[in-house]
Amino acid sequence: MFFCIGKFNFFNENIYKLNDKSNVNCVMSLKSDDPNYFAHLYNDSDRDKKYIKILDSTLREGEQHPGVSFSNKQRIQIAWMLDSFGVDQIEISPIVSLDHRDATKIILKQGLKADIVAHVRAIKSDVDVAIDCNASWVATYLGISDIHLSSKLRISREEAKIRALEVADYIKSHGLKSRFTMEDASRTDPDFLLDMCKEISNRGMERISIPDTVGIMRPRGMYNIVKFVHDNIDTSKTSLDVHCHNDVGLALSNALSGCEGGADQIHTTIDGIGERTGIPTLAETAVALNLIYKSNNDFRLHMLKDLSRTISEYTKIPIHESKPLVGDSSYKHKAGTHLAAILRNPSAYEIIEPKLVGNRRKIVFGELSGKNGSAYLLSILGLGASKDNAESLARGLKELRMGDILELYLDETLERKILNEGYMKTNKDKNGKS
Numbered sequence: 001m002f003f004c005i006g007k008f009n010f011f012n013e014n015i016y017k018l019n020d021k022s023n024v025n026c027v028m029s030l031k032s033d034d035p036n037y038f039a040h041l042y043n044d045s046d047r048d049k050k051y052i053k054i055l056d057s058t059l060r061e062g063e064q065h066p067g068v069s070f071s072n073k074q075r076i077q078i079a080w081m082l083d084s085f086g087v088d089q090i091e092i093s094p095i096v097s098l099d100h101r102d103a104t105k106i107i108l109k110q111g112l113k114a115d116i117v118a119h120v121r122a123i124k125s126d127v128d129v130a131i132d133c134n135a136s137w138v139a140t141y142l143g144i145s146d147i148h149l150s151s152k153l154r155i156s157r158e159e160a161k162i163r164a165l166e167v168a169d170y171i172k173s174h175g176l177k178s179r180f181t182m183e184d185a186s187r188t189d190p191d192f193l194l195d196m197c198k199e200i201s202n203r204g205m206e207r208i209s210i211p212d213t214v215g216i217m218r219p220r221g222m223y224n225i226v227k228f229v230h231d232n233i234d235t236s237k238t239s240l241d242v243h244c245h246n247d248v249g250l251a252l253s254n255a256l257s258g259c260e261g262g263a264d265q266i267h268t269t270i271d272g273i274g275e276r277t278g279i280p281t282l283a284e285t286a287v288a289l290n291l292i293y294k295s296n297n298d299f300r301l302h303m304l305k306d307l308s309r310t311i312s313e314y315t316k317i318p319i320h321e322s323k324p325l326v327g328d329s330s331y332k333h334k335a336g337t338h339l340a341a342i343l344r345n346p347s348a349y350e351i352i353e354p355k356l357v358g359n360r361r362k363i364v365f366g367e368l369s370g371k372n373g374s375a376y377l378l379s380i381l382g383l384g385a386s387k388d389n390a391e392s393l394a395r396g397l398k399e400l401r402m403g404d405i406l407e408l409y410l411d412e413t414l415e416r417k418i419l420n421e422g423y424m425k426t427n428k429d430k431n432g433k434s
Contacts, residue, residue, distance in 0.1 A: 230262025
């Protein structure tokens with residue numbers, strides 16, 4: 001069979017009609033070993049696959065979140081956890097305070113696998129602080145949009161360019177690896193942005209960051225700006241980062257689009273904390289890269305829940321129940337039709353198992369449970385899970401009008417108990433319908 005989606009043509013021979021008499025030409029995949037097969041087909045996941053790295057900025061951007069300040073002991077523990085998780089780079093600013101400087105020095109001495117990036121302003125004295133910390137990677141930044149030049153820095157474009165190049169030369173003269181962030185790139189004149197990127201690349205900077213500093217971009221726009229820079233600099237010398245803010249909720253979408261445009265590293269923080277509404281969360285970014293973008297990163301995804309819990313404990317910012325992957329509601333199932341499917345095969349409503357990200361599956365019982373959820377509850381309680389009993393309990397739960405009554409973890413032991421007792425079969429009528 002041949003079908004076309006947009007500009008992509010797909011061939012699929014492993015299909016069959018569900019019902020010859022149906023008015024709808026329904027087909028079902030025989031590739032049942034992967035419920036996400038067609039999703040990956042639509043996503044075109046196997047085309048242009050590349051390794052996309054993660055720089056985590058919890059220790060720099062994260063501390064810009066209102067009310068957040070880590071102790072040095074906490075900073076060191078976070079760095080160890082991030083390194084164990086598998087991020088490629090960890091960013092910290094040694095110029096904020098003497099404590100930050102000490103933390104940077106200690107973390108640099110730990111021998112972590114991830115690059116430790118010292119984040120400083122585009123000022124030579126700041127670079128000296130990074131050098132004093134014995135950093136091998138330095139990241140510097142300068143606002144280059146007209147609004148930043150006039151309202152924050154109060155310098156001209158030419159003065160900004162001179163300052164940037166002088167600092168770039170200074171960094172390279174000390175043999176440091178480096179990244180230059182074009183702050184507010186998304187609101188910068190394209191000609192000036194490209195001129196700056198070319199000059200910085202020519203100075204030997206290993207990386208340039210293209211940020212959406214105020215979260216104004218849509219995914220297509222982020223793709224356009226990154227591709228514009230990528231196609232006009234020497235990418236054999238300089239690679240691109242994306243640093244996207246979440247002011248209207250598009251940070252991760254924009255970052256991923258930027259990678260499609262040519263970037264190969266996304267900036268994240270644990271739980272997305274940062275200036276104003278923050279940047280992409282580590283959990284969502286890591287899972288999206290592995291599951292959807294097929295980046296094949298060596299992340300220890302099972303640590304995600306613990307990382308989130310640790311940051312919540314240190315910052316006193318609660319983890320929102322609906323936070324993807326790490327929130328308590330991420331794997332809660334409530335509606336009766338959902339429960340019926342989940343109890344047969346969790347992949348019906350879960351694209352990644354909860355244990356793979358350190359979370360747990362929960363079943364919610366109440367007026368929406370339906371007969372399948374009611375039968376499951378009866379089975380757990382050791383009561384008869386007959387069709388009549390299940391329907392009676394489901395009806396009673398509705399009539400109580402008390403909303404949700406009970407939540408239970410659906411752990412493997414309970415799943416085995418239900419499957420072994422075959423309560424789903426008990427609930428089938430004579431025609432085999434549940």
